Amino acid sequence: MRKLMVAGNWKMHGSRQTTQSLLESLKQSAAPLTHIDVVVFPSFIYLPQAQTLLTNSAIAYGAQNLYPGNAGAFTGEIAASMLVDLGCRYVLIGHSERRALFSETLTLIAEKFQAALAASLIPVLCIGETLAEREAGQMEAVLKKQLDSIIEKAGISSFERAVIAYEPVWAIGTGKTATPEQAQQAHAYIRQLLSGADANIAKTTRILYGGSVKADNAAGLFAMPDIDGALVGGASLEATSFLAICQAAVVRQEMVRA
16 A cells, blocks of 8 residues: 655755754644654755754655766756665655746756665655646656656666656646646556556555645645555645644545545
């Protein structure tokens, strides 16, 4: 049985004060969430606060990005070993904003994915189509291309230690959300692609949904058989809304376990 995960991507938000307050609020309410995995992804400079507050808690934390080099003259970049040194367990790889705004290529994303695994970090691989690609009927082709680039570089066995997040780009920060049925269709296709390489890995790999997930739509999304949690954006910046999404995942997990 796949364990549900709710992850909060804080993007470029926060201050020392707001980070402290949010992390403390989440930590205080984490006890009932042990049946699921809860992860937060603060900005790089607030990772030391996460390490101080979340070590030995029920909430894990990770980074929003990394550079595939081990060390060297890469001004402004962060190596996987540095993230491990700060106690990170997870790292986001290939988020749509990195692909679109910072022109990250399939090759670079695959290198980052492999670097994360080499450092014993758990990569959360983000894949998804734009609105134009969806309207052109290219969703499946885009997902296959993005996933194949990782499998070709790191092998299908790499997903034994990875998580996938399906993020329809047209539903990120727009207020639009894929219906549970639309999301399920994409998740089922991703699992089908994995199954083509290894049926067992397809069954065990967690696939999160990321696209304007909120407290009022989380339960409907989590009810879908191939949706294993959420990568939450804006709603993860407020403790009450993020915890409500986590609670929806707990309810779903308990239903599956029953």
